[in-house]
Amino acid sequence: xxxxxxxxxxxxxxxxxxxxxxxxxxxxxxxxxxxxxxxxxxxxxxxxxxxxxxxxxxxxxxxxxxxxxxxxxxxxxxxxxxxxxxxxxxxxxxxxxxxxxxxxxxxxxxxxxxxxxxxxxxxxxxxxxxxxxxxxxxxxxxxxxxxxxxxxxxxxxxxxxxxxxxxxxxxxxxxxxxxxxxxxxxxxxxxxxxxxxxxxxxxxxxxxxxxxxxxxxxxxxxxxxxxxxxxxxxxxxxxxxxxxxxxxxxxxxxxxxxxxxxxxxxxxxxxxxxxxxxxxxxxxxxxxxxxxxxxxxxxxxxxxxxxxxxxxxxxxxxxxxxxxxxxxxxxxxxxxxxxxxxxxxxxxxxxxxxxxxxxxxxxxxxxxxxxxxxxxxxxxxxxxxxxxxxxxxxxxxxxxxxxxxxxxxxxxxxxxxxxxxxxxxxxxxxxxxxxxxxxxxxxxxxxxxxxxxxxxxxxxxxxxxxxxxxxxxxxxxxxxxxxxxxxxxxxxxxxxxxxxxxxxxxxxxxxxxxxxxxxxxxxxxxxxxxxxxxxxxxxxxxxxxxxxxxxxxxxxxx
Ligand code: DON
Numbered sequence: 001x002x003x004x005x006x007x008x009x010x011x012x013x014x015x016x017x018x019x020x021x022x023x024x025x026x027x028x029x030x031x032x033x034x035x036x037x038x039x040x041x042x043x044x045x046x047x048x049x050x051x052x053x054x055x056x057x058x059x060x061x062x063x064x065x066x067x068x069x070x071x072x073x074x075x076x077x078x079x080x081x082x083x084x085x086x087x088x089x090x091x092x093x094x095x096x097x098x099x100x101x102x103x104x105x106x107x108x109x110x111x112x113x114x115x116x117x118x119x120x121x122x123x124x125x126x127x128x129x130x131x132x133x134x135x136x137x138x139x140x141x142x143x144x145x146x147x148x149x150x151x152x153x154x155x156x157x158x159x160x161x162x163x164x165x166x167x168x169x170x171x172x173x174x175x176x177x178x179x180x181x182x183x184x185x186x187x188x189x190x191x192x193x194x195x196x197x198x199x200x201x202x203x204x205x206x207x208x209x210x211x212x213x214x215x216x217x218x219x220x221x222x223x224x225x226x227x228x229x230x231x232x233x234x235x236x237x238x239x240x241x242x243x244x245x246x247x248x249x250x251x252x253x254x255x256x257x258x259x260x261x262x263x264x265x266x267x268x269x270x271x272x273x274x275x276x277x278x279x280x281x282x283x284x285x286x287x288x289x290x291x292x293x294x295x296x297x298x299x300x301x302x303x304x305x306x307x308x309x310x311x312x313x314x315x316x317x318x319x320x321x322x323x324x325x326x327x328x329x330x331x332x333x334x335x336x337x338x339x340x341x342x343x344x345x346x347x348x349x350x351x352x353x354x355x356x357x358x359x360x361x362x363x364x365x366x367x368x369x370x371x372x373x374x375x376x377x378x379x380x381x382x383x384x385x386x387x388x389x390x391x392x393x394x395x396x397x398x399x400x401x402x403x404x405x406x407x408x409x410x411x412x413x414x415x416x417x418x419x420x421x422x423x424x425x426x427x428x429x430x431x432x433x434x435x436x437x438x439x440x441x442x443x444x445x446x447x448x449x450x451x452x453x454x455x456x457x458x459x460x461x462x463x464x465x466x467x468x469x470x471x472x473x474x475x476x477x478x479x480x481x482x483x484x485x486x487x488x489x490x491x492x493x494x495x496x497x498x499x500x501x502x503x504x505x506x507x508x509x510x511x512x513x514x515x516x517x518x519x520x521x522x523x524x525x526x527x528x529x530x531x532x533x534x535x536x537x538x539x540x541x542x543x544x545x546x547x548x549x550x551x552x553x554x555x556x557x558x
Contacts, residue, residue, distance in 0.1 A: 060153030075129030076384030083377030093133030095126025122239030124405035177393035205400025233396020275441025284337020319427035349517035367458030381442035409436035
């Protein structure tokens with residue numbers, strides 16, 4: 001140890017070893033989309049677990065009590081910060097295309113997209129990653145046995161949870177598809193209909209599958225009786241999964257994408273999510289402006305133009321990095337952002353059609369995010385998905401596992417419009433074993449001497465712009481309650497339109513943006529369900545917030 005002896009060494013100690021004794025948070029915090037999931041995580045922290053054990057508990061509890069959004073039948077990205085060595089890691093537990101998948105599997109004999117084929121039923125499902133991620137989190141980062149961290153979720157699956165207003169709305173939305181899967185209908189509906197408020201959803205089959213994972217780790221899901229039931233159920237209903245698909249599934253640890261904005265360090269999701277790259281590109285563009293000195297209209301105009309340009313690149317370049325070469329270093333370079341900013345006119349919108357062509361496919365309308373900070377300074381930001389509400393609305397009998405429809409995140413027909421009238425790029429075409437491009441953007445922001453933020457949200461293609469607006473709000477000095485509450489607006493290159501939440505733009509701003517040449521459309525409903533934490537280093541205070549649009553819970557506890 002060089003820092004042990006003498007006055008000079010004492011001086012050295014003060015200045016060079018201080019980071020080793022870095023500050024730790026005064027409290028634990030968890031923000032998730034369901035109170036029972038937040039409580040499950042808190043229970044595990046109280047039992048001596050760290051943030052990673054709590055992430056296992058929250059992931060598994062959400063799989064039970066928020067089945068519309070994520071689950072064992074889906075996947076996601078777990079962004080981790082381990083305080084002891086300051087390491088940032090992204091666990092990529094994204095679904096993979098089955099080995100029998102083909103580029104044109106959702107097209108008919110005339111090359112036309114077959115409606116709903118990539119959305120409803122077992123053919124829409126990629127090979128899930130969540131169970132593998134749970135085991136990996138426990139083995140590589142947790143402190144407690146997997147069985148301990150899974151116990152609260154197993155209890156919730158057996159005891160049941162009451163259907164709330166949001167669950168019932170989603171069940172109505174996916175009613176027809178759920179009715180077509182008898183095993184799904186038996187669990188998630190009440191006599192074949194959307195449940196009555198307070199109806200208790202019990203999931204003994206899911207409890208057994210969770211118990212198999214508790215006993216045998218990932219092998220309890222990807223091998224043995226559960227794997228056989230999954231494959232049998234999928235194939236009998238027209239799907240293409242094989243035992244080999246399940247046996248081959250592995251999570252991948254990837255280096256997060258990082259960038260800087262006004263002295264803040266941004267740490268976010270790497271491909272196969274587009275989130276980190278698009279976020280850093282947008283911030284690199286915006287770094288060329290003094291947003292605070294602008295009128296609110298010019299500021300929003302410039303932010304929208306940054307969104308437009310980053311989403312164009314997303315559509316052209318991004319896909320599974322194990323299959324396509326992505327020019328990441330170029331896309332996240334500050335000079336590239338500066339170059340893009342040169343094409344922005346302050347007096348006029350740039351029509352998307354005048355930028356070099358490419359288009360994005362829209363994503364679904366469910367998914368979930370949670371954020372965790374523990375007292376050691378470990379962090380987790382996790383965005384998890386089965387894609388649409390209730391995923392593919394299909395449960396292989398006996399498993400209790402609701403399958404994803406993440407295959408719809410691929411460009412089902414590259415180069416021509418998909419089921420939404422939009423087209424995607426070749427880089428995101430279907431291939432066996434490939435991961436579909438995602439927008440999920442679990443993110444950390446570190447501001448030296450000021451604080452650390454953990455945030456993310458569901459919301460399909462709008463996820464990235466929501467996280468951007470959250471970061472800009474943080475840069476403006478606001479806290480998590482403001483980031484999760486503030487009105488949202490969005491541009492994704494194509495369609496060439498600004499969409500916004502009711503009330504997010506003032507009437508005179510709308511008029512002024514139209515005068516600049518923008519098209520605008522108000523969305524009928526608010527969107528997103530952001531879960532955020534801020535550790536204020538100056539005040540040594542932790543705060544957390546759950547999006548008022550959802551029914552989640554943020555808890556800070558010493
Ligand atoms: O990975 C993605 O980008 C999508 N499957 C996420 C879908 C989503 O967030 C829907 N949310 N409301």
